[in-house]
Amino acid sequence: MIKVKIESGYYLFKLEDLIERNNISINKLIRDTNTDFKVIKRLMTGELVRIDIFVLARLCDYFNCSIKDIIEYVPNKK
Numbered sequence: 001m002i003k004v005k006i007e008s009g010y011y012l013f014k015l016e017d018l019i020e021r022n023n024i025s026i027n028k029l030i031r032d033t034n035t036d037f038k039v040i041k042r043l044m045t046g047e048l049v050r051i052d053i054f055v056l057a058r059l060c061d062y063f064n065c066s067i068k069d070i071i072e073y074v075p076n077k078k
Contacts, residue, residue: 002046
């Protein structure tokens with residue numbers, strides 16, 4: 001799980017854990033979801049600026065999960 005801090009909280013990027021729990025390779029995920037390696041790698045590392053909702057939908061369908069199982073936003077406590 002990768003934690004990326006931002007001003008108002010942080011994001012948890014959980015794709016790598018999801019891949020490991022489901023015992024699949026990144027190459028298989030790329031082929032099965034027709035998603036570019038760079039996109040998958042960015043979702044795993046949190047090194048992205050924009051999130052493609054169509055990619056998220058494909059990943060959610062593939063893993064039978066919700067978006068928060070891939071990326072979760074946690075706001076700062078007030």
